Amino acid sequence: MxxxxxxxxxxxxxxxxxxxxxxxxxxxxxxxxxxxxxGRTVTPRARGRAPAAAAMDGARPRPYSDRMPSTILFDLDGTLTDPAPGIIGSFRKALADLGHEPPPYETLGWIIGPALRLSFPKVMGEGADAEAAVERYRVHYRAGGMYDLSLYPGMPESVAAIGAASARMFVCTAKPEPYAIPIVERFGYAPHFERVYGAALDGSLDDKADIIAKIIAEQGIDPADTVMIGDRMHDIHAAQRHGIASIGVAWGYGGVVELREAGATAICQRPEDLPEMVASLPC
Incomplete structure (x- = not known):
């Protein structure tokens, strides 16, 4: 932008x-x-003319605070952070612990996003003990893998800009909350978010649509004035189930084709373009 x-x-x-x-x-x-x-009080955006209409008649474009949806939901892995080394490394170690030959590192980007209970059987085969694999994964992940990640350049600045102009922001991730919360805190995102919502360790919230349902029930957000931002089809489909607009981010692990086929409302190519895209999105 x-x-x-x-x-x-x-x-x-x-x-x-x-x-x-x-x-x-x-x-x-x-x-x-x-x-x-x-110190300025931010209110949900007014539903007036589209920004483009104001620009066409020579008026100054309205500021972000007048155009932002009232609530923004952010995915974590592949959106706010690039967690590949920690997640893929722990996944491969868990497979080796259980006597399986781990696939090459570079072929496992697809495991980032969905619940690992769904991913392990695809590698181990039908009938494999996915719960045992998840437990071994967690051993390695807690030992240091959870912090083996990086931030996408420009993303902290974009989150700050969006947070300064929107009323409410939440992290909405399929990663279990006991892991997601310390990651958000350690890497500096916590001040921008009202709360981190994630999966449960027992698998009861592995479907991201159920996490969004929990946010709606507990926080009283308006789906018609909310945007979900994520990098995988699971983010887009979960938002669609609740009538929520979505932005797919191209720098994550789903890719433009996956996001387009999933029906993302818009696709953002670069983190620095995200604030303007969120502000311009029709909800």
Whole structure:
């Protein structure tokens, strides 16, 4: 996303910081009016003319805070973080523990996203003890694999921009909450989210649609004014079951083809483009 500041002085300031071709820092965004200043009360977006209509008649585009859906749900793995080393490494070790030859690392990106109880049988074969595999996975994952991840460049800044303009944000992940919560806290995302919702260790919330149902019941969010952001078809399908719009992110593990076939409302190619896409999405 390229933001054009409203004054020549601000343009010069941002040009000197060498960021005119990238997402501007939060100070520039606040000064330009695209992100509210600290202390400003953010209300759910008004349902007036589309931003494009305002731009066509020469009016200044409305700021993000006037256009954001009232609630944003973020997937974790493959959306906020790239967890491949820890998840795939622990998955392969669990298979080896149970006497199975682990597939090559580079062929296992597909396991990131869905519940591992569903993934292990696809590798181990029908009748395999998936619960035993999950238990061995957790041994290795808790031993350090859960923190063997990286953040997608530009994603922390985009989350901050969206959070500054939207009323409520939640993490909605198929990862069990006892793992998801410390990851969100350790890697600096926690201040932006009201709560982290994840699967249960006993498998009772392995379907992401059930996690979204829990959020709706406990938080009273309006599905018609909510957006789900994720990288896999499971995110898109779960949102569809509740009438929620969705943005598929191309930097994760599903890919554009999977997201398009799943019926994502929109597909975002780069983290820096996400705030404007969320603000422009019709809900």
């Amino acid at each position: 390229r933001v054009i500041c409203g004054t020549e002085a601000l343009e010069n300031r941002c040009r000197r910081s060498r960021l005119t071709e990238m997402t501007l820092p939060m100070a520039c965004l606040r000064e330009s009016g695209l992100v509210p200043r600290r």
